[in-house]
Amino acid sequence: MANVLVFAETRGGELRKVAFEAVTAARQLADATGGGEVHAFLAGPAGISAKAEQLGKHGADVVIVAESAEFAQFARESIAATIADRAKAGAYRAIVLGFSAQGRDLGPRLAARLDLPIASDVTEIAVEGDTLVVKHPAYANKVTTTLAVSGPSAVISVRPSAFTAVEAPRSAKTETVSASPASGATVTVKEVIEGAKGRPDLGEAQVIVSGGRGLKSAENFKLVEELADAFGNAAVGATRAVTDDGWRPHSDQIGQTGRQVSPQLYVAIGISGAIQHIAGMRTSKTIVAINKDKEAPIFKVADYGIVGDVLEVVPALTAAVREARKS
Amino acid sequence: MKIAVCIKRTPDSESRFKIAPSGVAIDETGLKFDIDDFAGYAVEAALQINEKAGGGETVVYAVGPDNVQETLRKAMSMGADRAVHLKADIVPPDGLAIAKALAAELKEGGYDLVLFGKQAFDSSAGVVGTATAELLGIPAVTAVSALSVAGGKGDARRELEGAAELVEFPLPAVVTIDEGVARPRYPSLKGIMAAKKKPLETKPAQLGAVRVTMKKMELPPERPAGRIIGEGPAAVAELVRLLQTEAKVL
Numbered sequence: 001m002a003n004v005l006v007f008a009e010t011r012g013g014e015l016r017k018v019a020f021e022a023v024t025a026a027r028q029l030a031d032a033t034g035g036g037e038v039h040a041f042l043a044g045p046a047g048i049s050a051k052a053e054q055l056g057k058h059g060a061d062v063v064i065v066a067e068s069a070e071f072a073q074f075a076r077e078s079i080a081a082t083i084a085d086r087a088k089a090g091a092y093r094a095i096v097l098g099f100s101a102q103g104r105d106l107g108p109r110l111a112a113r114l115d116l117p118i119a120s121d122v123t124e125i126a127v128e129g130d131t132l133v134v135k136h137p138a139y140a141n142k143v144t145t146t147l148a149v150s151g152p153s154a155v156i157s158v159r160p161s162a163f164t165a166v167e168a169p170r171s172a173k174t175e176t177v178s179a180s181p182a183s184g185a186t187v188t189v190k191e192v193i194e195g196a197k198g199r200p201d202l203g204e205a206q207v208i209v210s211g212g213r214g215l216k217s218a219e220n221f222k223l224v225e226e227l228a229d230a231f232g233n234a235a236v237g238a239t240r241a242v243t244d245d246g247w248r249p250h251s252d253q254i255g256q257t258g259r260q261v262s263p264q265l266y267v268a269i270g271i272s273g274a275i276q277h278i279a280g281m282r283t284s285k286t287i288v289a290i291n292k293d294k295e296a297p298i299f300k301v302a303d304y305g306i307v308g309d310v311l312e313v314v315p316a317l318t319a320a321v322r323e324a325r326k327s
Numbered sequence: 328m329k330i331a332v333c334i335k336r337t338p339d340s341e342s343r344f345k346i347a348p349s350g351v352a353i354d355e356t357g358l359k360f361d362i363d364d365f366a367g368y369a370v371e372a373a374l375q376i377n378e379k380a381g382g383g384e385t386v387v388y389a390v391g392p393d394n395v396q397e398t399l400r401k402a403m404s405m406g407a408d409r410a411v412h413l414k415a416d417i418v419p420p421d422g423l424a425i426a427k428a429l430a431a432e433l434k435e436g437g438y439d440l441v442l443f444g445k446q447a448f449d450s451s452a453g454v455v456g457t458a459t460a461e462l463l464g465i466p467a468v469t470a471v472s473a474l475s476v477a478g479g480k481g482d483a484r485r486e487l488e489g490a491a492e493l494v495e496f497p498l499p500a501v502v503t504i505d506e507g508v509a510r511p512r513y514p515s516l517k518g519i520m521a522a523k524k525k526p527l528e529t530k531p532a533q534l535g536a537v538r539v540t541m542k543k544m545e546l547p548p549e550r551p552a553g554r555i556i557g558e559g560p561a562a563v564a565e566l567v568r569l570l571q572t573e574a575k576v577l
């Protein structure tokens with residue numbers, strides 16, 4: 001029986017989807033050790049403690065709240081220092097985070113500060129005696145590795161969407177801690193540039209409509225946007241050819257060197273299906289491809305392919321999806 | 328500026344992989360190896376910073392067996408001035424152990440900037456750079472897609488999920504490089520010749536206790552073969568029907 005500490009990630013004062021997934025993973029891990037407690041660490045500006053209840057609903061026994069004006073931004077060094085100080089006091093079996101932009105940044109900091117082994121981007125966690133056995137897709141998802149993480153404690157980051165958040169209500173106790181100061185020189189956030197409003201993040205979207213060079217121009221990308229709108233709450237992605245040409249920002253890029261996504265539905269429009277692109281979307285549940293070249297490699301992974309000109313097929317599909325969702 | 332770049336030797340990401348009979352490694356026969364993709368961008372970024380400043384030194388580091396010397400030579404053929412090989416029999420999947428070996432060596436190096444890739448292709452972990460910064464006690468700026476340094480400080484852009492962050496940091500610092508900063512140059516013939524004469528020093532790597540080990544490697548299940556359902560706008564009705572009734576995503 002051992003307790004697990006989990007980082008409850010927020011942005012703009014709201015808990016993120018990955019926070020609930022991490023809490024679920026922590027709950028499973030604590031249960032697997034024979035029924036330990038889950039302690040969720042929640043950092044933010046004054047008032048963030050109001051989010052504690054939602055964490056209890058997903059299985060946190062204790063919510064450790066650190067409120068500080070500087071936590072309105074992602075103050076990485078002092079967040080890491082505060083979590084590390086708390087972890088030192090806690091004898092936790094593991095510290096769990098999401099493998100998100102914040103979690104990727106914090107995980108290795110905590111591992112180094114606390115001298116703990118770390119496993120990143122994990123899709124399964126099991127306890128085997130005093131070893132944590134985790135699954136981690138490596139080689140850009142081309143090889144699945146099983147790693148043995150030994151020692152009494154460890155840092156584990158979980159792949160977004162790999163653990164489905166489930167409710168496991170507890171009446172979470174709240175505990176407040178003060179923010180620990182950063183020990184040395186720090187990174188200062190000058191500005192946060194928000195992306196396109198009104199669209200979910202690529203990592204959280206159920207449907208992603210993605211465009212490639214087959215669209216021929218930045219203007220034609222509106223066909224992708226319109227299809228995404230027709231699906232409702234869909235995100236828009238792109239290939240590297242498209243982000244290289246500046247039709248879309250780099251943050252929209254899907255693939256080995258971009259985002260790795262697993263939506264319910266991935267629609268590839270004018271995308272050839274280069275191996276580096278497929279590395280980022282092959283775990284999508286259903287894949288649709290539209291390409292004028294019937295030999296394009298994308299058709300090898302597409303559940304449903306249409307051979308044709310995107311400029312003709314996509315508007316027809318947009319109209320049909322709109323119609324289908326109306327009824 | 329004095330810049331260190333830590334590079335990993337990884338197989339070409341376009342390869343088809345097979346698992347070795349041991350079950351805990353990939354079969355390396357026929358694979359091409361090179362600098363890991365993001366670390367390649369980091370080498371290029373370092374070279375450009377020093378070229379622009381018209382001076383400085385770029386030193387490349389790699390932890391691993393003797394075969395990493397080839398990778399270090401490649402970086403020197405691109406333009407790095409010298410290389411340090413931290414010799415270890417194997418490269419464990421323990422990012423903190425690798426960070427310890429690098430930090431022990433970089434500590435006294437007097438670097439203004441230490442660059443890493445955001446994550447290596449093989450481990451796909453994104454641990455070593457940030458952990459090294461913590462061990463060195465200097466700022467870590469992670470997943471940077473644009474970078475400029477001048478006057479003892481740096482400015483960077485970081486891609487977040489659906490947003491971007493502009494940050495400022497004092498030097499010395501560790502920066503982990505995402506795509507967007509620079510595409511690696513191809514070595515020139517002259518560069519390849521020059522690299523043969525550049526200094527490459529070998530020392531034992533101080534990995535410390537290895538606590539993360541490979542238990543099993545397997546290939547993920549193949550996706551079922553794709554199917555083309557039709558041609559042109561006429562196929563749209565069938566697609567929508569399949570999305571509704573078979574895939575149930577609409």
Ligand SMILES: Cc1cc2nc3c(=O)[nH]c(=O)nc-3n(C[C@H](O)[C@H](O)[C@H](O)COP(=O)(O)OP(=O)(O)OC[C@H]3O[C@@H](n4cnc5c(N)ncnc54)[C@H](O)[C@@H]3O)c2cc1C
Nearest residue numbers: 212213214239240241255256257258270272277292309310
């Ligand atoms: C180290 C490295 C990392 C990389 N990382 C990534 C990554 O993260 N993500 C990524 O996407 N790529 C990545 N790439 C690039 C990748 O190899 C491909 O170059 C890229 O994915 C191609 O993008 P594309 O499919 O848009 O363009 P293309 O390959 O040019 O394909 C365009 C497709 O559109 C079709 N087409 C053209 N006109 C029409 C039309 N009118 N109607 C219908 N179809 C049409 C064509 O048949 C073709 O199949 C990486 C490459 C390297 C070397």
Ligand SMILES: Nc1ncnc2c1ncn2[C@@H]1O[C@H](COP(=O)(O)O)[C@@H](O)[C@H]1O
Nearest residue numbers: 333334390443444446447452453454455
């Ligand atoms: N064995 C190594 N030797 C030198 N640098 C390394 C090594 N392993 C990882 N790195 C660096 O750390 C980055 C991140 O690696 P990783 O944490 O394994 O994803 C890589 O892009 C390299 O820049």
